[in-house]
Amino acid sequence: MTIPVEHNWDLHLSVKSDRRWFGFNSFAITGIAAAFDFILLIAASAAGHLFYERIVFGGLADPSLYVGIGLLVATIFVLAMFGVHAYRPGEMLSFRRQLVLISALLPAVLLFLLAVVLFLKLDTTVSRGAIITTSVLSMGGLIALRLFWHHHLHRAVARAAFPTRRVLLICPGTMPTEPVVQRAALSGLSVKYTMRIAEADLALASTSDAYEKHGIAEVDEVLVAWSDFANLRALEECLITLRQFCVPVSVMFGGIVGDVVEGFAQTVGERRVFQTHRPPLDVYERGLKRAFDIVFSIAALVVMFPICAVVAVVIKLDSAGPIFFVQSRKGYSGRAFRILKFRSMSVMEDSTDVRQATRNDPRVTRVGSFIRSTSLDELPQFWNVLRGDMSVVGPRPHALVHDDLYGALIAQYASRRHVKPGLTGWAQINGCRGETPTVDRMADRVRHDLWYINNWSLWLDLKIVFLTMVCMVDRSNVY
Incomplete structure (x- = not known):
């Protein structure tokens, strides 16, 4: 996406010209x-x-x-x-998420309807075929x-027809702005002008004429996106200086400060504080x-027993060794437990030298693959x-040697143990499944795990279980 700035802004893409069509107003779209x-x-x-009446009985009945x-x-x-905010414009843009929600909620509503019909003994009145x-x-x-919606909203965002408020974006000189522009567009904001403040350029930051030259009089709002924390004097x-202008100002932080202000906010005295770690x-x-x-585990074991x-018989016939693989893992609050799996490798590693499986790993058996x-x-x-060692949903447990390694490299790694480890988790349904060959990949998994811990609810667990079954179709990152 091209970053909209003053010299390349095209008049026909302006928000004013598209406000006459209510269909791309973010509030109107929801309704x-x-x-x-x-x-x-x-x-x-x-x-x-x-x-149904026409096909089965050849007539038309009262549809009331x-x-x-x-x-x-x-x-x-x-x-x-x-209730799950599915009608927000940003949510409507995600066809996959909408499909998952419809596939989960509509059958649930219909099952509830059938339960009511049976409970009230209306099954002779209501046709199951209908x-x-x-x-x-x-x-x-x-x-x-x-x-x-997926087709037309994407076209609206591409044409800058979707936003409803024009914005002056202020950011450090070296900060990439395209991600901010894209996020702003999904929130009803159109970045009309961009003003960059170079490192230690206090003169530019404190001169009101500079803001006027960058179009502050022509926008509805100012968005300050800041990630250069070595240059906080310029931000101040x-x-x-922005207090001189009668325009709302919002500040969006990145990095560690951004992570902090996304936490649960509360008041201590006259100050706002942000909870960065949710209590157990x-x-x-x-x-x-x-x-x-x-309940879920008993049902799963009963259904999946055949x-x-x-699997147990095939493993025994395929290669020499036990059916089950047992390995030490750390659980809630760092307590060790023995995790149980079907054996998928020719080795039984449970020491200080445990290697993750890689693509075409020779240790993986034919059945194991x-x-x-x-x-x-x-x-x-x-x-x-x-x-009680694990939960159905939670951060995936890793081998002890990997816990020690990543615990030393990733500051928040140990926070994953604030809940029990799980069979599946928020990280796994968001693409962090399988091998983690780099520290960045593991850090991304940890970030998703911490989000889950800080936002836990029973509904979230149910959602993750459902999405796990959907994601299991994609086997590209697991080997």
């Missing part, structure tokens, strides 16, 4: 998207009933009952989508709407998470979950 979903679900319910059912389904679905037809039409319609002068889960949260772990039996790429080797860890 319109929700309204479209609401109307579509009601229409799909009525159409599903009429279509199914209009009422559609009204109930549409209300619950739209409220659920609002419900199935309605489900297919609803799913297809919602996906079609998401394709429409900049903020002091309280008694209620631990009980809720433990109950979910037990698969486990087949398949069960590793499909994560079937992790199934015995449901036993670790039942024992």
Whole structure:
């Protein structure tokens, strides 16, 4: 994306010229998207009933009952989508996330509807065939709407038609601005002018004429994006000078300061403080998470037992050695436990010399290659979950030697142990799955793990479990 600056700004891309079309207003998009979903679900319910009656019985019946059912389904679905902020423009741009939410929420709403029908003994009144037809039409319609939004919103962002507020971006001289411009566009901001303040250029930062030359009179807002913490004096002068102008000013930090201000904010005296490390889960949260772990693990072991039996037999036939692989790992608060896996290698490494698996690793057996790429080797860890060593969702545990290595290289690495390790986690569904050949890759995994710890909820665990099943289709980074 080309960074919009004063000398290359094209008038026909200005926000003013596109404000006449309400469809790209960020608030309007939220309401319109929700309204479209609401109307579509009601229409799909009525159409599903009429279509089913016409095909099966050759006639047309009164659709009023199914209009009422559609009204109930549409209300619950739209409220659920609002609850996960799915109608925000930035969320609407992600087709994959929308598809996942629709695939999770719509079946849940329909199952709730069927439960109500059975509980109230209305199964003789409500046709299950019409419900199935309605489900297919609803799913297809919602996906079609998401394709429409995905296509048109991306075009709107590319044309600068989506934002609603013009912005003067102020940043250090060497800071790359394209990521900031892209994030601003998704938040309803159009970067019209860019002003760079070079290192130690206090004269520029404290001169009001410089801001006027960079178009401060023509913008609705000033956004200061700062990452040069060795040059805080220039930032201070900049903020002091901006007080002369009647325009709102926002500051966005990067680096360690950005991580701090993203924490939970509270007041101590007259000062705002930010919580950078969430305390361990309280008694209620631990009980809720433990109950979910037990119920899910028992269900998984019962359902997956035939698969486990087949895997065990095939491992024994494929290569010499035990069926299970046991290795020491660190769990909650650094306590050691023995993790259980199906053996996928010809070695049983559990010492100070443990190497991660790499592509075409000769240690991996023929069966091991398949069960590793499909994560079937992790199934015995449901036993670790039942024992209380692990959780279904949490930071993935690493070998002890890797814990010691990365603990010395990554400052926040030990914070991963504020919760129990998990079979899957937020990092794994965000692309941090498999080998970590560099410290940066491990640091990215740690960053995702800490976000999970600081934002835990039962809904988040359910979401991660569902997305894990979706992500398991991609086996490119696991070997």
